[in-house]
């Protein structure tokens with residue numbers, strides 16, 4: 001009995017250690033997509049992943065978990081890579097048939113892009129507000145007002161650059177130049 005507990009403890013320890021190693025490999029590769037892909041390919045061969053994968057396959061019982069079709073060669077798909085490396089929750093993973101897999105991949109990529117864009121925009125907004133109001137702006141200022149100032153500031157710059165007339169009272173929805181500008185901001189080009 002004591003012996004079994006000891007063995008289990010040791011196994012858990014080893015497992016945690018391996019997860020830690022994978023997680024840090026993924027973190028180091030982050031931002032370099034080729035390197036990240038290499039780590040991911042190696043991870044798919046690892047015991048850590050095989051154990052996760054088996055749990056999900058047991059849950060799916062041979063079927064696509066989206067449309068229910070019976071699968072000969074089931075494939076486990078990551079809905080998110082946030083916890084990749086062995087800390088995946090079971091609901092981060094799903095058994096999917098090929099068409100459902102394709103659809104889910106597209107959706108995940110779209111969501112990742114949106115999040116990346118949003119965080120870049122937030123970082124710029126934060127930099128702008130800190131330059132004008134100092135570090136305490138986050139606590140002291142109305143965030144919506146600061147954001148409107150930030151957008152006006154960017155739009156003014158854009159108008160100058162493209163030789164457009166800047167109208168501080170413009171209605172963004174109806175102004176085609178503004179919409180073009182706004183798309184650039186959201187794509188991180190503005």
Ligand SMILES: [Zn+2]
Pocket residue numbers: 064065066067068069096097098099100101
């Ligand atoms: Zn399916």
